[in-house]
Amino acid sequence: LNDDSAFTWDNTNKRLVIGTGTSAAYINVFAGALSNATEFIRCSANVSNNMINSLINVSNTSAANAIEAISVGGSGATSNAGDPTIQFTISTVVTTAMGLDNSDSDKFKITPGASLPGGTVNQGLIITNDSAARVGINKDAPLHALDVSGRTMSNVFQNQSTGVTLVAGTGAGTSPTLSSSGHSNFIIIGLTTGTAPALNGDILTVTLGTAFTATCIPVLDGNDTYRANMASFYCTSLAAGSFKIKNRGTALPQNTYFNLYLNIGGY
Known part of the structure; x- marks a missing residue:
């Protein structure tokens, strides 16, 4: 040459x-x-x-x-900010684009049916560029660690086995025995009442391992009531990360064991 x-x-x-x-x-x-x-x-x-x-x-x-390496100059939400992108094409039709959306806070996106990442809004997989990254499914602005727009399905959801905090109130009597397993969606509580449980007193204050945004919605084997050992429990004082359990009508019998199962949703 x-x-x-x-x-x-x-x-x-x-x-x-x-x-x-x-x-x-x-x-x-x-x-x-x-x-x-x-x-x-x-x-x-x-x-x-x-x-x-x-x-x-x-x-x-x-x-x-x-x-x-795929790199572009410029950054930020400007008209001339380019996206570092990989396109996947079949028969001259662009089916999926993958890369950084420069005009949307440098989020990593896999966007089906688009020539650029984020070319179709709220479509595909989105990973934010925050220090604690969030993942969106068909959602460009995820608010949680995993934020899905639409239904989800899996073979099983496995809740963490620990994380709930229990504090006994006067409705549980003096020196009750407490145990729990579960985290924030499914909880099993074991309660052996102490001596002289108080009528209409709080039995338990339950603090979840992870709080919801606004409020939790606990369910005790029905809308709000669970019957066991001639007691009628219900949940009250619902907050984002806690709620209380009380007994309707009479004081709990002393030195008696109760096993409570709770399903907890929230928003």
């Missing part, structure tokens, strides 16, 4: 330069200022098997990563 202003072989550093500039890589393409969409490199073939583009680091003795 001969030296030329637009096509240069740097024999000292063993680098190829296409265009005008100082090469920072083994192959470097300089195109200057462009106003139209421009394809820089294309690999095209009519093959009957896989097409593979490899980036391989053969060293296994050091923490040297293999990195594919």
Whole structure:
């Protein structure tokens, strides 16, 4: 190869330069200022098997990563802020775009049916760029660790086994025995009353492991009442992260065991 202003072989550093500039890589393409969409490199073939583009680091003795970098200049919600993007296309129709939405706080998005991440609002997978990242499903502005717009389904939901705090009130008597398992959605409470439970006194104050945004809605085997050992329990003083359990009508019998099952929702 001969030296030329637009096509240069740097024999000292063993680098190829296409265009005008100082090469920072083994192959470097300089195109200057462009106003139209421009394809820089294309690999095209009519093959009957896989097409593979490899980036391989053969060293296994050091923490040297293999990195594919896609970068754009500019940031923020401006009309000229570009998105670093990968497009996945079948038969010349763009089906899914994946990358950072520069105009929406640099959120990472996988957007089906769009040419750019976030090209269709509230569609696909969204991961925020916050220090504690939040994930949205079909929701561009997730408010929680996982925020789903629509129904969800799974084979099973497994609640954490610990995290509830119980404080006995006068309605449980003097020196009652308490136990619990569960967290914020499903709780089993064991209560052995102490001596002389007070009539109309709070039996328990239950504090959840994780609070809801506005209020919790606990259910005791029905709308609000659970009957066990001739007692009629109900929930009251509902708050975002706590509620109280009382007994309707009479004082609880002393030195008596009760097992309470609660399903808890909220908003």
